[in-house]
Amino acid sequence: MKTRKRRQDPDAEYNFWQPATDMMSALVYVLLLIIALLGLYLLSDYTGLEEPSSSSEEAASSGWHDDDYDGWHDGGADDDPGDGDGRYDQQIIQTGGGGGGGGYDEDGVKAAVFAELIDEETERRIQEAGVRFELYRTDTAHLINGSLQTLNTYYPEKISYREYETTGEGTFYLPEKIWQGSYYFRQLSEPEGYDAAADTYYDVDRMYDWPEPYIVQIRVAPCKNIIRLQMNDAETQQPVGGGTFRVIAAEDIITKDGTVRYTQGQQMDTITCDEAGYGESVELYLGKYTVQQQSSPNYYTTMQQDLDAEVEKKNGSDPELHKIDTEKTTILLNVTDELTSSALEGAVFTVTNRRTGTTQTVATDGAGQIRLTDLDKSTTYLIREQQAPENYRPDDTDHTVIVAADGRIDGAGSTTLDITNRLLRVSISAVDTVLRSNTEGEQLSLYNEQDQLIRSWTSSDSGQLFTDLTEGSYYVVRGKADPANARKYPFTVQDTASTQNWTVPVFTLRSAVALAVLAVVAAGVVWLLVFLWGILARRRKARKAAAAQDETLDQSENKS
Incomplete structure (x- = not known):
């Protein structure tokens, strides 16, 4: 049966919404498909569809x-x-x-x-x-x-x-x-x-x-470490135990979590050194610290300059060992000659501890020195010279030294007392009366004011030095030691550091010769003066005669 194609009525109404409806349906189908795929992807995270991550020798690092x-x-x-x-x-x-x-x-x-x-x-x-x-x-x-x-x-x-x-x-x-x-x-x-x-x-x-x-x-855990100290004697380098030290934060110590662990100036620990002089702090947070000595061992001074220490991260070895050389409190006596400043050996002193009342006796060595150590803190010491070396006069000053609680003397670890001893020096010489020079070979004797002979000697060109005389009056006799009939030359010994020079005038042959020569020279000078005076007088007389003759000639010419 043959079908006939239906012709469209040209006058029929056209449906404009049909294409849009078809397009929207297609878009809905596509959207549903995308949602379904996305759901499958998300479900793969929880259903074991992916292979798990594992170690990979080929992965980038x-x-x-x-x-x-x-x-x-x-x-x-x-x-x-x-x-x-x-x-x-x-x-x-x-x-x-x-x-x-x-x-x-x-x-x-x-x-x-x-x-x-x-x-x-x-x-x-x-x-x-x-x-x-x-x-x-x-x-x-x-x-x-x-x-x-x-x-x-x-x-x-x-x-x-x-x-x-x-x-x-x-x-x-x-x-x-x-x-x-x-x-x-x-x-x-x-x-x-x-x-x-x-x-x-x-x-x-x-x-x-x-x-x-x-x-x-x-x-x-935040890093921590310790501060280590070692105290030694400054002179012998032997360990010294018993010192205590304060550990103080030198800055605000802040860890990376923002926590202020210590504030600047906060005391964090006290270190006490053992008998071997060693001490260490508790573990401290990393940062900068100041170590101040709180007390020192007996007989030793307290450290005045603070120690800067930095706590650093542990590296498998011991932290830095801070060595502290501590010095003993010392009083040094230095005894010398007042005039020559030479060292005096054998000067004897007493040193009295006024707190305990104990006294020790000490003497200067070949260098003229006494070194006093093992001194108690918060104590006053009285030092007095009891005996000077032979023929010297001892210093009569009482010296007082105060050792403070920190073992220091006027803020220092040691002090020196410079002490001088005086020796009375007297030099006696025979001196030529005319030439004023020392005369050799003269017999001289020295007596005290009680007419006791002290010494007789023959003079030399350098004089005789006495260092064993005391203050008082003396006299010297020339020639035979007979103070009753001899001429006396009196002198006085004074308490002075300078050398006292005494002279005994002597008229000798050299004095006579010197006087004779002096007389001859004087006579010659007089004769020479008289001779020169005569020559000058003759010359003046001749000039006057010539002047008179010239005047007479002038008068004659005027008359002519």
């Missing part, structure tokens, strides 16, 4: 930063799902042993992981960037020491990560979710001022998504 994964960052952002302080309101897994956690594909559970550095003392976050970690898994039978995990991101290109670094806030995300199981973070570098953390173990046993990730706290 670049670090993970927030900049490598757009849209995720740690606490402090406006979209922070936690309590607003950068942490999350859910269970926090801290450092501890990890138990077995099931196989790679058990229940198809994966979790987003967020890690933060925490000060184990203050529970505050350590805000430091660049602290590096590795991720290990431990819960499978073939992983004896743990397997290094390599994680990947795929947008805009695939990047493999074997290390993960903290941001400036001390946190990091793992770049992709990890399968349920037992893991630990191994620290590759330490925050400034902190020790290396132990491996941080944790178990993932259920699903955690990015808005509320699984939180791991990596707890680290």
